[in-house]
Amino acid sequence: MELSPVTQRFVLHWGEMGTRWGVNRTVAQIHALLYLSERALTAEEITDTLGVARSNVSNSLKELLSWRLVKVVHILGDRRDHFETSKDVWELFKLIVEGRKQREIEPTREVLKDLLDSPDLKQESAETRKRIEETQQFISIMTHWSDEMLRLEPETLMKVMKLGARISNLVRREGKS
């Protein structure tokens, strides 16, 4: 499968950014490819289009499945797995935030909880204890809020965001007067 110039640039860029987003190049490229594809693709097709090893595609798809960014679908009369991703940016965003929370926040939350429960804690200065408590509390609040937001429909979310903007404007105007 030949890629058009625009698609090719999109896929290559997504791949380059992948590293910064916490996934490897191939994972990001596959996701980009599926995102722009009009239909679900087989692993074989992905392999050919991207020019990487079949096994690499297999592992990358597994990672995308673990993020729930990609789903397996079946085509009648074809025993091969076909892969597709949501075309809804909001949906994708939610899944990415969810995945990152799981990988980037959850382990820390647990360690902080552990530290705060630890008998060693009383040896620490009040300052240190306060610092750790505040960190823990902050994570807790942000996690809860983000869960709430992620549960919203796009339209509702837009309303909340506009509201946020309104309040922030208000605050700024009051600050000036």
Next chain:
Amino acid sequence: MELSPVTQRFVLHWGEMGTRWGVNRTVAQIHALLYLSERALTAEEITDTLGVARSNVSNSLKELLSWRLVKVVHILGDRRDHFETSKDVWELFKLIVEGRKQREIEPTREVLKDLLDSPDLKQESAETRKRIEETQQFISIMTHWSDEMLRLEPETLMKVMKLGARISNLVRREGKS
């Protein structure tokens, strides 16, 4: 400088998570150390405490400075640079979001703009064009909203968050009835 058990675990954990957060172990460890430290530290002290090469500390501090997570301060009668970080979690959070936006979003925003301006675009299917336009628009909205939020004082932000929670509850209740 000897670390207490709790501080040590905190620093080591922060270091391990660093990789997932897009910085290397040393960078994250230094930040953790400064975060729990009661006073600003010299590069030398950091080197000794963490047991890494002096040059590694130098480079890591430079990276932390580029994130604006760390500041140089001077102590009267001491020519050495001393380093400190904010103790305010909200402040730190803002800086991290700002940094990540710069590194993880901005390059993509530019490429998408480029693609949408490109003469090649008209060769693409309507579907593809729509997909790229929506992506671009989504990034634009989210960036703008996050800028607004980051400008808020912690207390105002809390209000907005509570409001968000209220709306989300409302929506859920209406959905049920």
Next chain:
DNA sequence: TTGCAATTTCCTTTATTACTGAAATTTCTG
């Protein structure tokens, strides 16, 4: 302006992560 402390640069080594390709396994079909 020389000398030394402090810091950074830059090249090398080490560690980590990504990727390949062959072999093994699973899954489907006749």
Next chain:
DNA sequence: CAGAAATTTCAGTAATAAAGGAAATTGCAA
């Protein structure tokens, strides 16, 4: 159930990133 297609596993290799350490630079102070 045998054979082939599809997929995954895994061991080795390549690529990338992190860290170390010597040498160079900076900047202050006598």
